[in-house]
Structure formats: C-alpha cells, structure tokens
Amino acid sequence: MNSSYQGGVVDEETDTFQTLSQTIGSNIKKISHNVSSMSKMVNQLQTPQDSQELRKQLRQIQNYTQKLAKDTSTMLMELMKMPTDHPAQKLTRDRLSDEYLATLNAFQATQRTAAQKSKEDVRKVKAQNINIGDPFAMGGNKELVKMGETNTRKQEQMTMQKERELQELEQRERDIRQLENDIMDVNQIFKNLGTVIHDQGAIVDSIESSVEYTSQNVESAVQEIQQAGNYKNKLRKKKVYLTLILIVIISIILIIIFHN
Structure with a gap:
C-alpha cells in the first residue's frame, strides 16, 4: 500500500x-x-x-x-x-x-x-x-x-x-x-x-561573462610572464654588476702589486 x-x-x-x-x-x-x-x-x-x-x-x-x-x-x-x-x-x-x-x-x-x-x-x-x-x-x-x-x-x-x-x-x-x-x-x-x-x-555563465572570464585569465597569465621576465633580467644584471665589480677589485690589487 x-x-x-x-x-x-x-x-x-x-x-x-x-x-x-x-x-x-x-x-x-x-x-x-x-x-x-x-x-x-x-x-x-x-x-x-x-x-x-x-x-x-x-x-x-x-x-x-x-x-x-x-x-x-x-x-x-x-x-x-x-x-x-x-x-x-x-x-x-x-x-x-x-x-x-x-x-x-x-x-x-x-x-x-x-x-x-x-x-x-x-x-x-x-x-x-x-x-x-x-x-x-x-x-x-x-x-x-x-x-x-x-x-x-x-x-x-x-x-x-x-x-x-x-x-x-x-x-x-x-x-x-x-x-x-x-x-x-x-x-x-x-x-x-x-x-x-x-x-x-x-x-x-552567459556569453559575455565567459568572454570576460577568459580575458581576465589571459591578462593574468601575461602579467605573470612579464613579472618572470623582469625578474630574470634583474638577476642577469645583478650578475653582470657583480662580475664587473670583481674585475675592478682584482685589477686594483694587481696594479698595487706590480707597482710595489
């Protein structure tokens, strides 16, 4: 029943x-x-x-x-x-x-x-x-x-x-x-x-919101890539500066030694 x-x-x-x-x-x-x-x-x-x-x-x-x-x-x-x-x-x-x-x-x-x-x-x-x-x-x-x-x-x-x-x-x-x-x-x-x-x-998601969401993701990815590129460039410049400073120091030391 x-x-x-x-x-x-x-x-x-x-x-x-x-x-x-x-x-x-x-x-x-x-x-x-x-x-x-x-x-x-x-x-x-x-x-x-x-x-x-x-x-x-x-x-x-x-x-x-x-x-x-x-x-x-x-x-x-x-x-x-x-x-x-x-x-x-x-x-x-x-x-x-x-x-x-x-x-x-x-x-x-x-x-x-x-x-x-x-x-x-x-x-x-x-x-x-x-x-x-x-x-x-x-x-x-x-x-x-x-x-x-x-x-x-x-x-x-x-x-x-x-x-x-x-x-x-x-x-x-x-x-x-x-x-x-x-x-x-x-x-x-x-x-x-x-x-x-x-x-x-x-x-x-409506068509407009889907497009907007995709656009935001693309912009976010581009920003992350740009930030990573900027970080690599800064690191590369820092290495170059350190190398130049080291060369200058060694040169000064050699000049002092040869002068004496």
Missing part, C-alpha cells in the same frame, strides 16, 4: 518533469524563431525597407517574445528545483538551461541593436526639426495675413505633417523606454536563473 503510493508519487513527478521539459523546449524554439524574425526586421531599420508598419510588427513580436521569455524562465526555475534521480533527467535539465540562456542572449542582443537604432533615429529627427516641440510655429501673423488661400492650405498641410512627425517621435521614444525596461527584465531573468542553478551546484 505504502510502496504503491510512493510509486504513484514518483510517476506523477516524472510526468510533471516531462511536461515541463516539453513545454520549455517548445518555447525555446518559438523564442529562437522570433529572435530570427526580429533580427531581420532590425536589419531593415534605417534602410529603404523601413516603415511604420515594420516598426509596429517589430514592437508586437518583441512584446510577445518578452512575455514568452518570462513564462519560460518561471517554468525553467521550477524544473531546476525538481529532484532529478535519473541521469537522463539531469542531462535534459542542463541541456534546456544551456539552450534557453543562449537564446536569451541572442534575444537581448537584438533588443539592444533595435534600441540603439531607435535612439539614432530620434536624434536625427530632433536635429532636422528644431521646432519639433512647437509644430505650430510657422511664422508671424503678418505673414499669414498676406498669404492667399493656396498658401494657407500649404501651411495647414505643413502643420499636419509636423503633428505627425511629433506623434511618431513620441511613439519612438515610448518604444525606446519600453525596450530599455525589457532589457533590464532580461538581465533580472539571468540573475534569477543564475541563483537557482548555482543552488543546484551547477555553473552558469
């Missing part, structure tokens, strides 16, 4: 593990596919293919992928906390963790590129439209009075154009702020996962 109950618990945990693993694996593929689509869209920014519709699609897929990444992170942390008595489960858990972190790195890199290009666009628009904050500043009243009906219509069209530019600029600035918040959220996901995986006794 007791044994049967325990077996039922084990089977239930195994089923939960498999369900979570399959869902996480499916989400990782979706995120990876979305990142690929986002990357193509980001590459079209600031090109003739750039448009408001493109930016709208990019914003939508970025928001969806951000939510999917958060949900997947929650499930992965739940999976990491589950007991893994079977080696196959541990391998599956570690593989999913590595794949997810690599995909998250790619997602964050695409976000940063999109944010950087959006900031460049905003700076250009502001530089080209000094009076963008005042779209109705088109001239004095005296000039407006002298204008005919045609010129007045052109003036209204210019004003409407300025209003659209102002709205687009405000939307881009909102998108930038949202992207920056999303990037911070991804950083928090990295920290949370790192804490959970560290508690499980595993080592997790």
Whole structure:
C-alpha cells in the first residue's frame, strides 16, 4: 500500500518533469524563431525597407517574445528545483538551461541593436526639426495675413505633417523606454536563473561573462610572464654588476702589486 503510493508519487513527478521539459523546449524554439524574425526586421531599420508598419510588427513580436521569455524562465526555475534521480533527467535539465540562456542572449542582443537604432533615429529627427516641440510655429501673423488661400492650405498641410512627425517621435521614444525596461527584465531573468542553478551546484555563465572570464585569465597569465621576465633580467644584471665589480677589485690589487 505504502510502496504503491510512493510509486504513484514518483510517476506523477516524472510526468510533471516531462511536461515541463516539453513545454520549455517548445518555447525555446518559438523564442529562437522570433529572435530570427526580429533580427531581420532590425536589419531593415534605417534602410529603404523601413516603415511604420515594420516598426509596429517589430514592437508586437518583441512584446510577445518578452512575455514568452518570462513564462519560460518561471517554468525553467521550477524544473531546476525538481529532484532529478535519473541521469537522463539531469542531462535534459542542463541541456534546456544551456539552450534557453543562449537564446536569451541572442534575444537581448537584438533588443539592444533595435534600441540603439531607435535612439539614432530620434536624434536625427530632433536635429532636422528644431521646432519639433512647437509644430505650430510657422511664422508671424503678418505673414499669414498676406498669404492667399493656396498658401494657407500649404501651411495647414505643413502643420499636419509636423503633428505627425511629433506623434511618431513620441511613439519612438515610448518604444525606446519600453525596450530599455525589457532589457533590464532580461538581465533580472539571468540573475534569477543564475541563483537557482548555482543552488543546484551547477555553473552558469552567459556569453559575455565567459568572454570576460577568459580575458581576465589571459591578462593574468601575461602579467605573470612579464613579472618572470623582469625578474630574470634583474638577476642577469645583478650578475653582470657583480662580475664587473670583481674585475675592478682584482685589477686594483694587481696594479698595487706590480707597482710595489
């Protein structure tokens, strides 16, 4: 009776593990596919293919992928906390963790590129439209009075154009702020996962931290080699100085002997 109950618990945990693993694996593929689509869209920014519709699609897929990444992170942390008595489960858990972190790195890199290009666009628009904050500043009243009906219509069209530019600029600035918040959220996901995986006794390094760690090791090795080389040079110089001093002393002694 007791044994049967325990077996039922084990089977239930195994089923939960498999369900979570399959869902996480499916989400990782979706995120990876979305990142690929986002990357193509980001590459079209600031090109003739750039448009408001493109930016709208990019914003939508970025928001969806951000939510999917958060949900997947929650499930992965739940999976990491589950007991893994079977080696196959541990391998599956570690593989999913590595794949997810690599995909998250790619997602964050695409976000940063999109944010950087959006900031460049905003700076250009502001530089080209000094009076963008005042779209109705088109001239004095005296000039407006002298204008005919045609010129007045052109003036209204210019004003409407300025209003659209102002709205687009405000939307881009909102998108930038949202992207920056999303990037911070991804950083928090990295920290949370790192804490959970560290508690499980595993080592997790993102691509950036791995490169930084390798660079530090190389710099440390170079410094040690330089220190060893400096020590050898000092030792060699010391031997030369001692030899010269010994020669001088012997020469003085010989001169004194021959002189006497």
